[in-house]
Amino acid sequence: MHENPIDLYVFSGTGNTLLAACEVARYFCQQGIDIRLLRLEKADPAAIDPTRTLGLAFPVAVQSTYPFVWRFVEALPQVQGTGAFMLDTLAGYSGGLVGPMRKLLKSKGYTPMGACEIVMPANFMKVMKDEEKKRKRIAKGLKKARIFAHDLHYGLAKWREVPVLPNLMNRVSRSEKPWQSMRRKLALTIDTSRCIRCGLCYKLCPTDNIRMYEFPEMQDHCEICVRCINFCPVQAISTTLKSAPPYRAVKANDLLNPDPTGTTE
Ligand SMILES: Cc1cc2nc3c(=O)[nH]c(=O)nc-3n(C[C@H](O)[C@H](O)[C@H](O)COP(=O)(O)O)c2cc1C
Numbered sequence: 001m002h003e004n005p006i007d008l009y010v011f012s013g014t015g016n017t018l019l020a021a022c023e024v025a026r027y028f029c030q031q032g033i034d035i036r037l038l039r040l041e042k043a044d045p046a047a048i049d050p051t052r053t054l055g056l057a058f059p060v061a062v063q064s065t066y067p068f069v070w071r072f073v074e075a076l077p078q079v080q081g082t083g084a085f086m087l088d089t090l091a092g093y094s095g096g097l098v099g100p101m102r103k104l105l106k107s108k109g110y111t112p113m114g115a116c117e118i119v120m121p122a123n124f125m126k127v128m129k130d131e132e133k134k135r136k137r138i139a140k141g142l143k144k145a146r147i148f149a150h151d152l153h154y155g156l157a158k159w160r161e162v163p164v165l166p167n168l169m170n171r172v173s174r175s176e177k178p179w180q181s182m183r184r185k186l187a188l189t190i191d192t193s194r195c196i197r198c199g200l201c202y203k204l205c206p207t208d209n210i211r212m213y214e215f216p217e218m219q220d221h222c223e224i225c226v227r228c229i230n231f232c233p234v235q236a237i238s239t240t241l242k243s244a245p246p247y248r249a250v251k252a253n254d255l256l257n258p259d260p261t262g263t264t265e
């Protein structure tokens, strides 16, 4: 039975992953286990506490996850058998993530405890318009998150590793190419005639790609987490894609101050 304290590092672009991570955290809290929810994008990987179990939660992007998430895991120090688990949320398919993440953590000395992929509403391209369908999909996802937490607690969770194909897909996803091409295709722009200079996009950006001058300005290292686009209160940030209604599974403040007891849809 897992009783060790846990540090769960979470990144969530638009809230799906945060909801799932909070569900896991709530389960462990209810079992009396000390669990902290930490913002992955603000955490220093070199400063992790190796006496606490490591949890990672992040969204799937380009069938893998964001380069800054990989950089965080790559920068973790070597440990001696600390337990680790991961959960990701996705709209449909991730090919190059679960096995390669297990391999990387094992190479750092972690003991893989389990991985779980949770289907949630898409926050990009095919955003669901039907609120009822969206709500049902989230409820199903959160149920899966709770079962995963239970399985982790009782040592029943699995972390599959399929050989060859995921490693190849992972190599493609983790190269700079798909990200450069997405940056070019999406071309995020700020409409200064709409912008109210609230600074929220600047505060939320996980990669410090937004600088705040008189108006916010985009730099050149966006990783397309789509946070700024979806949380701008006046929809002043747009891309060259056909615009969809904003997708937000939580409030902006929940992303800045994750708290399992306070975060709800
Ligand atoms: C740039 C980008 C790429 C994505 N790529 C994938 C993908 O390859 N496969 C998939 O199933 N979902 C993909 N998604 C959908 C998200 O993984 C999914 O909606 C996730 O739950 C969002 O979580 P969040 O709200 O915590 O950011 C992508 C989303 C974005 C923004």
Ligand code: SF4
Residues within 6 Å of the ligand: 190, 194, 195, 196, 197, 198, 199, 200, 201, 202, 216, 231, 232, 233, 234, 235, 236, 237
């Ligand atoms: S979040 Fe929107 S309104 Fe606020 S500073 Fe950014 S672009 Fe302007």
Ligand code: SF4
Residues within 6 Å of the ligand: 188, 204, 205, 206, 207, 208, 209, 210, 218, 221, 222, 223, 224, 225, 226, 227, 228, 229
């Ligand atoms: S600029 Fe916007 S989409 Fe790009 S990484 Fe920052 S918050 Fe995410």
